[in-house]
Amino acid sequence: MxxxxxxxxxxxxxxxxxxxxxxxxxxxxxxxxxxxxxxxxxxxxxxxxxxxxxxxxxxxxxxxxxxxxxxxxxxxxxxxxxxxPAAFGSRPAAPLRxxxxxxxxxxxxxxxxxxxxxxxxxxxxxxxxxxxxxxxxxxxxxxxxxxxxxxxxxxxxxxxxxxxxxxxxxxxxxxxxxxxxxxxxxxxxxxxxxxxxxxxxxxxxxxxxxxxxxxxxxxxxxxxxxxxxxxxxxxxxxxxxxxxxxxxxxxxxxxxxxxxxxxxxxxxxxxxxxxxxxxxxxxxxxxxxxxxxxxxxxxxxxxxxxxxxxxxxxxxxxxxxxxxxxxxxxxxxxxxxxxxxxxxxxxxxxxxxxxxxxxxxxxxxxxxxxxxxxxxxxxxxxxxxxxxxxxxxxxxxxxxxxxxxxxxxxxxxxxxxxxxxxxxxxxxxxxxxxxxxxxxxxxxxxxxxxxxxxxxxxxxxxxxxxxxxxxxxxxxxxxxxxxxxxxxxxxxxxxxxxxxxxxxxxxxxxNVFQRSDMLSPDERALLARLDRTVPIGDTVIGNPWSGASFSYALADRRALILQYGTKVPAKTQFVLDHLPELRTDPAVCAAVRAQRSWFVLDFGGPQYLGMNAHYRAIDTAAVNSGLTVVDHQGAATLYLVTGCRSGR
Known part of the structure; x- marks a missing residue:
């Protein structure tokens, strides 16, 4: 634009x-x-x-x-x-001149x-x-x-x-x-x-x-x-x-x-x-x-x-x-x-x-x-x-x-x-x-x-x-x-x-508006395609400190964590901690299904303010056999959860 x-x-x-x-x-x-x-x-x-x-x-x-x-x-x-009209007093209109x-x-x-x-x-x-x-x-x-x-x-x-x-x-x-x-x-x-x-x-x-x-x-x-x-x-x-x-x-x-x-x-x-x-x-x-x-x-x-x-x-x-x-x-x-x-x-x-x-x-x-x-x-x-x-x-x-x-x-x-x-x-x-x-x-x-x-x-x-x-x-x-x-x-x-x-x-x-501390050009480009890869109503698992949670504002796809610095609900934390066990623990797929969190957005690279926040669901995405790559650009990758037995 x-x-x-x-x-x-x-x-x-x-x-x-x-x-x-x-x-x-x-x-x-x-x-x-x-x-x-x-x-x-x-x-x-x-x-x-x-x-x-x-x-x-x-x-x-x-x-x-x-x-x-x-x-x-x-x-x-x-x-x-x-x-x-009397309540407004006498106020003559301004003269034309x-x-x-x-x-x-x-x-x-x-x-x-x-x-x-x-x-x-x-x-x-x-x-x-x-x-x-x-x-x-x-x-x-x-x-x-x-x-x-x-x-x-x-x-x-x-x-x-x-x-x-x-x-x-x-x-x-x-x-x-x-x-x-x-x-x-x-x-x-x-x-x-x-x-x-x-x-x-x-x-x-x-x-x-x-x-x-x-x-x-x-x-x-x-x-x-x-x-x-x-x-x-x-x-x-x-x-x-x-x-x-x-x-x-x-x-x-x-x-x-x-x-x-x-x-x-x-x-x-x-x-x-x-x-x-x-x-x-x-x-x-x-x-x-x-x-x-x-x-x-x-x-x-x-x-x-x-x-x-x-x-x-x-x-x-x-x-x-x-x-x-x-x-x-x-x-x-x-x-x-x-x-x-x-x-x-x-x-x-x-x-x-x-x-x-x-x-x-x-x-x-x-x-x-x-x-x-x-x-x-x-x-x-x-x-x-x-x-x-x-x-x-x-x-x-x-x-x-x-x-x-x-x-x-x-x-x-x-x-x-x-x-x-x-x-x-x-x-x-x-x-x-x-x-x-x-x-x-x-x-x-x-x-x-x-x-x-x-x-x-x-x-x-x-x-x-x-x-x-x-x-x-x-x-x-x-x-x-x-x-x-x-x-x-x-x-x-x-x-x-x-x-x-x-x-x-x-x-x-x-520098704040025109730099890439939160979103790199590759990450912004991948977010722009989410409306074609992530169905409406599905939720994206991502690290807010990497900028992945902008998926909600910029792509209209809800992030599992919508902001940083606040307490994460227990049901959300369970998915973040246990997604690698989705093939062995039925409760994981049940939690994924309940929150419709079928996608993982991994924005590799530095985090905002040099933070070092980690979530197992995202850190293990590249080696998780239950996830399949559906889109990527540069270091930014979008995965689909395919390892749940009963599917979506």
């Missing part, structure tokens, strides 16, 4: 990610950037929410339940607007969309390439499981059949990819690539622009600058795609700015542009649900980053309130903080999973924060320059306190995790992120975009004022010309920002 052939799949993914939420927002009365900014988180909330409800309702997972829920909710919004700003908004998204898509193409290498890193075996097989079982519920995705006990797992990302596969009929790797492009090159910039304009307003200059600056960070989106890959967390971080923007608007500290507060609170419900079902840790991050928002809102409220009412929000905030501390301490992964250690000194971590060149990706100089300007503006109280507070919290979390001493304090702060500095690094750009946009817009304003003073007759610029110049500046900043942490991240990540 070529990148041009992937284009319609990317378009389909964009429709799935944006259209339900945008249509709902418009039907309920959201407009402009508010409707666009809330679209993706609301869509994810509706999609992942319906995935949870489908098993309860006895429905198979597909695009139809999502469509039905969206239509019903949209009709509800239209009914409310029809019968209770002002609608050229739609072009500005499109331009603001175009800059990062082009730059980020270009970076992703370089990172991934080809639409069918997969990240050959730890988490991807689970993610791709989980998508196949959603398609096979007809259930995409976050309550049941769990351990993917690796044990008898099912654990919840945030499935929003897997639900989106599965819908793209269903609608387009494309392969899982191509659908993953398409969703990755949509989330990184569209959802993330739109979210950043939405959050920024809650502070700066919707003037063309900051809108365009926010778009350009959304594309200059290696920490996000690139690093999460090759470290892990952390696809669910990647989706959640892309949604976080938009959901935080809704919180700021609902609290009264972000520009609402006439949107009723009750409508913002209502929109927050599916948006926050989408964030939680994308990744719960980012829902908790939202709770933390909302604290400065609430503090500023309370301070503003107390300026006008009188009597006992002045203390009500203070009491509510105290309750919020107390409840949040309890949840923060209890709702987190096990200590066994939080094993990441500090990676640098305190001074190095602070330097990386200032440049957002985190995790040794190298400095982004344009970010450093604008951060210095933003610091000066903060000292002059020209930066919103809630934005500055969020930035300082994100910075403190990263510094404490990447450079802090291991112990209770560090684990309390970062345990919900597995004590992993990569995840904390990805959150810094959320606020860095806003601060750098404020600094860049201020610099442009000062430059224009200086030009007006120096050339009073020549410096008068029309609004369209200002927008064009801002577009050029934003594009220049975006391009300049590619020459630092972005290029470093792409260079590092490209």
């Amino acid at each position: 070529t990148w041009w052939q992937l284009s319609p799949i990317v378009l389909c993914a964009a429709v799935i990610v944006f259209l339900p939420g945008y249509a709902l927002g418009r039907c309920w009365g959201l407009r402009g950037l508010v409707a666009a900014g809330a679209a993706a988180p609301v869509s994810v909330g509706v999609t992942a929410g319906m995935a949870v409800l489908c098993p309860v309702l006895g429905l198979r997972w597909s695009v139809w339940p999502v469509l039905a829920a969206s239509v019903l909710a949209a009709l509800g919004g239209l009914a409310v607007r029809r019968f209770a 002002a609608r050229w700003t739609l072009v500005v908004h499109a331009g603001a998204v175009l800059i990062p969309a082009v730059l980020l898509t270009r970076g992703l193409v370089r990172l991934i290498g080809g639409p069918d390439n997969i990240s050959q890193a730890w988490d991807n075996l689970f993610h791709l097989n989980a998508i196949r499981s959603v398609l096979d079982t007809g259930s995409g519920s976050s309550l049941t995705l769990g351990e993917l059949g690796a044990s008898d006990r099912v654990h919840p797992y945030p499935a929003a990302w897997h639900d989106l990819v599965s819908l793209v596969v269903q609608v387009t009929g494309t392969s899982i790797p191509a659908a993953v690539t398409a969703v990755t492009i949509v989330v990184a090159a569209l959802v993330w910039p739109v979210s950043c622009i939405f959050l920024t304009t809650r502070v700066t307003g919707t003037r063309p200059v900051p809108v365009l600058l926010a778009g350009g600056l959304a594309a200059v960070f290696g920490a996000f989106p690139y690093q999460l795609l090759y470290f892990g890959p952390l696809y669910p967390f990647f989706l959640a971080v892309a949604l976080l700015p938009a959901v935080l923007a809704l919180v700021a608007m609902a609290a009264g500290v972000g520009a609402r542009h006439g949107t009723p507060r009750w409508l913002l609170v209502l929109t927050l419900v599916p948006a926050a649900a989408g964030l939680a079902l994308a990744h719960p840790s980012e829902f908790l991050a939202l709770a933390v980053f909302s604290v400065p928002v609430l503090v500023v809102a309370i301070i503003r409220y107390r300026r006008h309130a009188t009597g006992a009412r002045r203390w009500i929000p203070v009491a509510l905030l105290a309750g919020y903080l107390a409840a949040g501390a309890v949840v923060w301490a209890e709702v987190r992964p096990s200590a066994d999973g939080s094993h990441w250690q500090p990676v640098q000194t305190l001074s190095q971590a602070i330097g990386e924060v200032l440049t957002v060149g985190t995790m040794k990706l190298g400095p982004t100089w344009v970010v450093l320059a604008l951060t210095v300007v933003a610091a000066g503006l903060a000292l002059r109280r020209q930066v919103s306190w809630w934005v500055l507070g969020g930035y300082l919290i994100a910075a403190a979390l990263y510094v404490a995790t990447s450079a802090g001493k291991p112990g209770r304090v560090r684990s309390f702060l970062a345990g919900i992120w597995y004590d992993d500095p990569h995840r904390l690094a990805a959150q810094l750009p959320v606020f860095a975009v806003v601060l750098c946009t404020i600094a860049a817009a201020w610099s442009c304003t000062r430059l224009r004022a200086a030009m007006t003073l120096r050339f009073p007759d020549r410096a008068r610029l029309s609004a369209p010309l200002v927008a064009v110049l801002a577009f050029v500046v934003a594009a220049g900043i975006g391009v300049a920002g590619q020459r630092s942490s972005v290029n470093s991240a792409i260079g590092t990540g490209g």
